[in-house]
Amino acid sequence: MAGGSERLRRRWLGAAAGAAGRGLAAWGVARRRRAIPRPLPEGPRERIVVLGAGFAGVAFMDALWEALGPQPRIDLRLIDRNNFKLFTPLLYQVATGLVSPDNISYPVRRRTRRRGARFQESLVQGIDLEARRVLTDDGPVPYDTLVVALGSVTNFFGMQDVARHALTLKTLGDGITVRNRLIDAFEEADVTTDPERRRALLTFNIVGAGATGVELATAIDNLINLVLLRDYPGINAEEVRIRLIEALDRAVPEMSEGVCRFTAKRLAERHIELRLGDPVVGLEGDRLRTRSGNLLPPGTTIWTAGVRANPVARGLPVEHGQGGRVVVTDTLQLPGHPEVFCVGDNALITDPATGRPVPPNAPAAIQMAQATARNVARRLRGEPLQPFRYHFKGELLSLGRNHAVLHLGGLLLDGFPAWVVWRAFYLTELMGMENRVGVMADWAFAYLSRLRESGRLICEPALAEEEGVMPTLAGRMR
Ligand SMILES: Cc1cc2nc3c(=O)[nH]c(=O)nc-3n(C[C@H](O)[C@H](O)[C@H](O)COP(=O)(O)OP(=O)(O)OC[C@H]3O[C@@H](n4cnc5c(N)ncnc54)[C@H](O)[C@@H]3O)c2cc1C
Structure with missing residues (x-):
């Protein structure tokens, strides 16, 4: 009996969530319809490694899938110290007992499986730019293209x-x-x-x-x-x-x-x-x-x-700006290392529209990741890259x-x-x-x-x- 009413409750909640989703979709929040991706030219298998399965890392993987579709020419690996993506905007509700911790944590493997990618749970300890490999507590991981999306840490301003x-x-x-x-x-x-x-x-x-x-x-x-x-x-x-x-x-x-x-x-x-x-x-x-x-x-x-860039990003031998964020080019690449992209909270780029740095928030991280995925696809096709433009959403x-x-x-x-x-x-x-x-x-x-x-x-x-x-x-x- 209790099981039946639980099932009924879940079905009702599922239907209500679906209706809310459809309502918002009609409002314009729906995902863009996916165009059929153009095939990549022949070439060696590209090892793309993404560091961080947060807002930017996951958005990159999704957008690359949109841009390329199922792709035998790439070997995509997502590395994070946790096997879940944390939805930080509701973290304060965990802290005040409003929502359960499980409900704001999404198991990343579920998404990597659907995207033909591989997930690796490891702690990233450093990046060897010259040897093109990531140093982790489970050993080095070589890459051809690297996306650094390690986010930020709390800033105590030295106290x-x-x-x-x-x-x-x-x-x-x-x-x-x-x-x-x-x-x-x-x-x-x-x-x-x-x-x-x-x-x-x-x-x-x-x-x-x-x-x-x-x-x-x-x-x-x-x-x-x-x-x-x-x-x-x-x-x-x-x-x-x-x-x-x-x-x-x-x-x-x-x-x-x-x-x-x-x-x-x-x-x-x-x-x-x-x-x-x-x-x-x-x-x-x-x-x-x-x-x-x-x-x-x-x-x-x-x-x-306040926050500052992740220590791994701060440790990169490149120019750093406010909060140790990595100063990137207008295509979100590391100067001198076009094979390395840096996105999200650990990247610093000026918004030409305002003359101010793009803010460290979730929409900016997602937009940077999506722009990077499209540029990685262009690079694989030998096309010129396009500069990143930030759109303020409200x-x-x-x-x-x-x-x-x-x-x-x-x-x-x-x-x-x-x-x-x-x-x-x-x-x-x-x-x-x-x-x-x-x-x-x-x-x-x-x-x-x-x-x-x-x-x-x-x-x-x-x-x-x-x-x-x-x-x-x-x-x-x-
Ligand atoms: C409490 C809180 C509330 C927030 N509320 C909002 C909000 O309402 N709206 C909004 O727009 N923004 C909000 N933000 C900011 C938002 O969370 C960040 O801007 C966004 O998460 C940045 O995305 P990211 O992908 O760069 O980093 P993250 O989403 O933080 O992802 C970084 C990932 O890297 C992993 N990682 C870090 N270091 C290592 C390592 N050494 N090895 C392996 N993995 C590692 C982490 O586990 C994490 O999964 C909030 C932040 C916090 C903390």
């Missing part, structure tokens, strides 16, 4: 104390750790008899009020106000403090004026304290020190203040339950309509129907019951190791 003690939000593990710490803080605050300790436990300092910091802060606010304060009746809303600290003079400085305005208004409505124009210079115990000399009250620090920012802000062309929309667009858009951007249905189900449960029950789970890897079981199976409900 070792911050790197050691602050929480970050970059990997799936980070998302789970933040969720554990938020719930653990409430558990401990509920029983401690020390008022200072209790105040510190209920204070959350998020450093970096860019899009990630703002989305995380508003989601933490929702988690606390809609769920935790009800679960912990001994804790009052007035005791909890969420603070966003930004070095520049406005929230979401990477976004347009209108989006910044709506964001500041929403943060004020939610009593999220916004400290602007005073960069953090260190972390002393659990207290942040700012450039003006302020020592902020103690709390949990979550660092979302801005979308979630501001908590029922609130978002959307900036598209001349349209600036906030509140519930923007939130609906936000959810529909990210649902279609997720890879794989199973993940879409999973996220839809998570959202539906969270919307109706305030939080998925498993969002309250604390997963304890240390305990798991002691007991000799898989960490993911060792979570326990509290």
Whole structure:
């Protein structure tokens, strides 16, 4: 009986996801119809190696398939340290218990199999440009064409104390750790008899009020106000403090004026304290020190203040720009090494339309990867390459339950309509129907019951190791 209703639920969710997808397709989000690829001229088999199975790496593989079709002349290999692609835009929802970690992770082998490519799970340690081989923990991998799409890492701006003690939000593990710490803080605050300790436990300092910091802060606010304060009746809303600290003079400085305005208004409505124009210079115990000399009250620090290029890309003997990103040609190649392309967060290229660097975000990574795939196909055909052009697609920012802000062309929309667009858009951007249905189900449960029950789970890897079981199976409900 239970199995039957589960099947019915899944079928209903599948149908609903399909309808949402079709609706958005009609809206213009549908994939382009694939033209029949022209055959490649005869020649030796080309070994194309792609480093990183993130937004850029996977988009490259898909676009190369579109450009060439099933191709005996190429040997395509995708290398990543993880065998899944992480959908980072929803990572803050893992950190706040809204979605399950599985639902934002897509098994890459499923896609490589369909694209006639090979996946290799290895840690990339370096690139030998002269010998044309990639150095990995599983041995060297030779290439004829290389695509470097290793993304970025958290930038602590040289502050070792911050790197050691602050929480970050970059990997799936980070998302789970933040969720554990938020719930653990409430558990401990509920029983401690020390008022200072209790105040510190209920204070959350998020450093970096860019899009990630703002989305995380508003989601933490929702988690606390809609769920935790009800679960912990001994804790009052007035005791909890969420603070966003930004070095520049406005929230979401990477976004347009209108989006910044709506964001500041929403943060004020939610009593999220916004400290602007005073960069953090260190972390002393659990207290942040700012450039003006302020020592902020103690709390949990979550660092979302910026990224820099992946260490492997930073280690390449070429010119590097802001954040160690590799300065590439207008065709996204390494100067002096036309067989190496660098795309996504680890590449630096100026957008001629604005005179500013192309931003390190998912649409830019995907566009660079697609342009590179078309250029790799041209190279194999002996045709001239075309320069990369970045197309700005608009801005979308979630501001908590029922609130978002959307900036598209001349349209600036906030509140519930923007939130609906936000959810529909990210649902279609997720890879794989199973993940879409999973996220839809998570959202539906969270919307109706305030939080998925498993969002309250604390997963304890240390305990798991002691007991000799898989960490993911060792979570326990509290
Ligand atoms: C929390 C968060 C939220 C975000 N939200 C948004 C958003 O809402 N919208 C948006 O546009 N952008 C967002 N971004 C930015 C977006 O995720 C990046 O711009 C995008 O992922 C860049 O794509 P990429 O392919 O260059 O790198 P990634 O997608 O990061 O892929 C890099 C891949 O390389 C692999 N890798 C790294 N080092 C090694 C190594 N040494 N060996 C083997 N494999 C390695 C990684 O495992 C990863 O799979 C967000 C980022 C974060 C962290």
